[in-house]
Amino acid sequence: MSGATRIDGRCLCGAVTVSAMVETPALRACHCDMCRRHTSGMFISVATLPGSVEVSGPATSFRSSAWAERGFCQTCGSTLWYGTVTDGVRHPAAGLFDSAAGGEMKVEFYADMCPHGYGLAGGHRKLTTEETEALFAPDEE
Template identity: 70%
Template structure:
């Protein structure tokens, strides 16, 4: 696989991000917190771990015991979902031109997806129980 660099920015341009990716694969989360934070599902782009670089007035909010949500301190754009224990940050796909062209590969909390929309395609859809098992060390 060939790595490529993606460059992105928030709505106002105050925060810029660069990241390496093998393929811009997309993942969606339908949990209550993601829906409350974004008014819909949160879609992240899969990246090479440890390659995310952020500059500008980025801030984060610890939304649970295990997670944080990044946002621009100027315009409020959603920047990432992060796991506190390992420091991983999963950047919002919409920040990167062309990242939305990536293939949807995984949905978290698929059983919590509102009836008003559904994602097309044949990809893995994890239930709430399967998602929690995956993040708690189970092998969902």
């Protein structure tokens, strides 16, 4: 992990702390219906190095689809992560970290589902529903 730095964050009440390792902090936004219901807007996460996310405190998760779970603080309800269940990877919420860990927006998932009332500026990658689900949805056999 040469060049990696540790980022430390916490939920609104401070009961849950989250740390992870990043090389170059990158932000990812998701506009799917579930993320918007969970956060009341898009969900923005920080890309971390595999296996480096550590969570302590009263955190729990809700299995929201065949391939995903959403973590939150049991005390204050803060959104903590979006997780993929097949590999156990947790994608921590950018809001847990000061200045969103200094990250820059790199990709939007479900960009075609972004409400007309807001949008993200910039030349980052914008994946459609079909492209997003090709990345994350389990193969149907």
